[in-house]
Amino acid sequence: MAWTLVTPSSRGIGFAVTRHLLRTIPPGIPVVATARSDLPGTKERLLSSLDLSESQSSRLDLQECDVLSESSISNLAAYCKDRYNDRSQNKAAHLRLAFMIPGMLMPERAPDKIEYDSALDTLKLNLLAPMMLVKHFSGFAPRKSSKLEEVDGLPRSAVLALMSARVGSINDNRLGGWYSYRSSKAGVNQLTRSTDIHLKMQSGPNAMCVGLHPGTVQTDLSKEFWNNTPKEKLFSPDFAAEKLVEVVKGLDEDSRGRCWDWAGKEIPP
Template sequence: MIAVVFGSSGGIGRALAEGVIATGKYTAVYAVSRSGAEIKGALNRRAEFTDEAQLASLAAEIGAAGPVTLCLVASGLLSADGVQPEKTYRALSADAFARVFAANTTAPALIAKHFLPLMPKAERSVFAALSARVGSISDNRLGGWHAYRASKAALNMLIRNFAIEQARRAPGSICVGLHPGTVDTGLSKAFQGGVPGEKLFTPAQAAEYLLGVVDRLTPENSGTCFDWAGKEVPA
């Protein structure tokens, strides 16, 4: 059994990779990041997640080693130089939309394109990408954060699509989104002000909760999004 964790240089991604290694369930754990960050016990690889040639090469290498039974996508973008969550539609920017969608929607989609085919047809397998509660359309009461919300809503739709397609070719396959809650990482640092201390998780806590959710998933759960506590996030 092989596990692959994308985004392993980030706080949650590193913790997920370390958590997967600690389970001892997998014959190999690949940790993939844009920087090629070193994680002890992992096969560390470097890739740009929107570069199909790099993803195809990586998939060919990993696929030759055996079937992938766990693929976690923990990369994403909330804010960066020139990109901030918008408080109003007056702040919308085509460049910001392109960057946020590339990181939060296109990258997981391309990873799925190249790694879902490596998953076994009958054996249980899980493809999970970090989503967010703010990507829920029905749960949106505050508005704002237009590009980020839209990119995660689009990701949730893709996950649903992947689940439907995988069910036809691989009945044991599970495709889900995972909402980790608010985690004390660089991504959320500027937005932690109103978060109660008990709801601000360390990366290790978040990884433990999410991997617990993954362990309990069944094919009937495929196509949905779950939070860190295992509760379904509304579409």
């Protein structure tokens, strides 16, 4: 049995991705979602107005996780191992799709605007949080010997998807600024590449890691820039979620270790 993971899931793109997976993948595939607090309220909002069958809604497995705490991430991994991946209990499941997408933005426009504590918070959430998620969840990917079945709504191989950004590209940086955010996302691109190399050794063609750029999405992270973004380039979370899942489903072996935008175009490192 395959299972999926979206973390965090309480708002923004993670919230929309979770709802999209609940609507589109088969009822037998669990969707592990996370929130730092208010699990009952988050679960109610995730399921609200989706018009799901009982089997579709019951596979939402909402768990508490603070992505800024390694112990909290470790506890989530231990739960998932016991629930889905414990081979000693004849549970031959594997993590088929993971969206590991915490993020925040502090848009420093010049070096003298960089504040140490804010920059450190950005690096912790944007880079160290996905790094710890990779540490504790990459081992759940299928091994080389696994035989993967095709599943409607899911990619052909297992995918660990990390949230990058176009501004994390060094080659594409023509405007400067956004020092902590750009640096953290450039770090995510390196994390993506290194994780993919590990997965290729561990899993062969059965698993890969990629970075994703969703465009400018109407979330709290980008709210300051909505008015300066052309309407045709300002996306709703639901639109971004649908496009990112489409991109992930379209990946092949040549796609691995790279960063892809919402339209399926590669972003250079």
